[in-house]
Amino acid sequence: MYRPDPDLDPDLDPDLDPHRGPAPGRDLDLGPDTGAGRRPGPARPWPRRARPVLLVAAVVVAAACSDPEAGAVAEIGTGTVSFEALTDGQPLELIAGPQGGFHFIVHARMRGLAPGDPNQPGLPGNPTTYFRALDDAGGRVDIAEVRELGYVPDPAPPDGEPDWYTLPSGRIMLIANERVPTLYDTLVTIEVAIEDADGRTAQSSVRVRAIPFPVADASGAPAP
Numbered sequence: 660m661y662r663p664d665p666d667l668d669p670d671l672d673p674d675l676d677p678h679r680g681p682a683p684g685r686d687l688d689l690g691p692d693t694g695a696g697r698r699p700g701p702a703r704p705w706p707r708r709a710r711p712v713l714l715v716a717a718v719v720v721a722a723a724c725s726d727p728e729a730g731a732v733a734e735i736g737t738g739t740v741s742f743e744a745l746t747d748g749q750p751l752e753l754i755a756g757p758q759g760g761f762h763f764i765v766h767a768r769m770r771g772l773a774p775g776d777p778n779q780p781g782l783p784g785n786p787t788t789y790f791r792a793l794d795d796a797g798g799r800v801d802i803a804e805v806r807e808l809g810y811v812p813d814p815a816p817p818d819g820e821p822d823w824y825t826l827p828s829g830r831i832m833l834i835a836n837e838r839v840p841t842l843y844d845t846l847v848t849i850e851v852a853i854e855d856a857d858g859r860t861a862q863s864s865v866r867v868r869a870i871p872f873p874v875a876d877a878s879g880a881p882a883p
Contacts, residue, residue: 731771733861734817735790735851738766742813742825745865751849752872753834753842761839763832765790765849767863768813768825772855777809777827785809786855790832793848800842802833842869 736742737751743766745751754762767788775785785807792801810824817823832849834842847869852862 731769731853731855731859731861733767733769733772733851733853733863735849735863735865736766736768737764737829739764739829741815742766742768742829744817745849745867747866748846749865749867750870751847751867753839753869754872759836761834761836763792763834763847763849763867763869764829765832765851766826766829767851767853768816768823769810769853769861770820770823772810772824772853772859772861773857774811774824775807775809775856777811779809781807782809783807784856786853788826789852789854790830791850792832792834793850794838794842795846800834800838800847802835804833806830843871845869 734742734744736744751763754764756762767790769786772786773784776782779785786809788806788808790801791799791803794800808826811827813823813825845868846866848864848866850862850864852860854860
């Protein structure tokens with residue numbers, strides 16, 4: 660379950676969580692409907708509650724980033740079910756969905772933050788997880804969502820380190836349809852910021868190369 664973030668936009672539009680299917684949720688309307696999807700508009704600052712460090716896309720490198728005061732660490736990744744780490748410049752499929760939308764599959768793991776209850780999405784005590792995507796000029800291209808999800812123990816923590824937690828599964832990051840053609844074969848920065856119920860935060864970013872999926876022909880265009 661996820662909820663809209665009033666720090667990003669006061670105009671809210673009812674919708675369903677595209678990953679959880681019938682679970683109710685809402686996302687943000689970032690502009691008038693162009694007929695090809697919602698307009699992302701200019702890049703906006705991260706929510707004040709998350710307070711992540713804003714990184715310029717041209718200089719961001721793949722890394723788990725920490726809050727030195729709290730000892731909290733987050734890592735952005737991918738994977739439909741299990742967490743899969745991403746490296747800087749790695750190809751990541753920009754998927755054409757069956758209902759005409761486009762999305763990346765994103766994932767997150769963290770350490771040093773309260774994991775919450777993964778069996779109760781939307782619980783106020785769960786960490787708040789923010790994802791976003793920026794083009795190579797730093798403009799925001801995703802449709803903003805905020806999720807209150809519990810984390811589960813990581814079955815394959817990095818270097819065998821204890822106390823890592825991951826989301827129960829990967830999440831869909833929706834990309835504004837009209838921006839999709841400009842993203843193919845370019846570097847897109849995907850970011851995560853996590854804030855737990857105690858106000859501790861951690862964030863992580865990586866640059867990936869957007870590739871179409873599925874591919875219809877040798878031109879590289881996505882299948883309809």
